[in-house]
Amino acid sequence: MRGHTVHLFGRTFRLPANRMARMGIGIAFIIGGCLSFLPVLGIWMLPLGLVILSIDLAFVRRWRRRADVRWGRRRKRRKAVGEPR
Template sequence: MTISLFTTGRQYPYERQTFTRAAGFHDTAKGRLKITTGKSMPSQDQNEEAERQRRMELLIGRLPQKIQDAVNWLLVPERRWVRIPAGILFLAGGMLWFLPILGAWMLPIGILLLAEDIPWLRHLSGRGLAWMEREHPTWLGLKG
């Protein structure tokens, strides 16, 4: 028996994770079912990353098409050599918020770009996106 843990139609890194009765559940001596961690069962980190990716897709989907294309181009794993300097420049521009054109709006963009390559920023961006979904769902295009 195979059970799919994710039922959305979007392609996320951990969407097709499944587990079998033998790997995920074992009958105990008393006939109860006990959940165990089988090899193919997704971990909490994988679930958090899948949720972060889902929220990122919702946020990117709210942008104009040209900006969506640019962001999606930057988020391709092979574009790390462009993404990291761009993220650093956005963070630096955000620190100069008092100057014209530059501003605090650049900080979250820099964090989201760098989060693709730096694990502790990935956790921070995941928490920020979760807060955004909880407190301001319309920012992600969800109904409040």
Template sequence: MTQPADRQGQKTMRMRIRRWLVRINRSVPPGLRVVVGLLLIVGGIFGFLPVLGFWMIPLGIGVAWLDLRALCRLRKTRQR
């Protein structure tokens, strides 16, 4: 059973973003990940330019969320 072309495109895009997030999580220091994420989001807003692309927005949100998720967990444990 084959999937429609748009479903396969979504799966491959998710896999690519996941691979980038794993790579960034391993190589970029924690405080710098938020800055890199924000820069990716801002660059994605200018996606109509040739070098930049709209793909940078979800990647930037994911990169920034790597640190924000840890901060939310830390805050929850301190409240208890």
């Protein structure tokens, strides 16, 4: 992540420059993820909301970085063993 953008799955998404707007969007995604029983809303919204909040909130940023490290280690270990994805 650099500045006010989020890089996911090879795509770059621009976010508002206003901190309160970014935090509002992140919180809205998390609330939408909690309402995953409704159509269109789903669990996919929870991690996206956390990624958006990680731009502005240090404790969420630490969680995201730890998850990135764990995910990278897991992928590296699976690749070394030759397990299928």
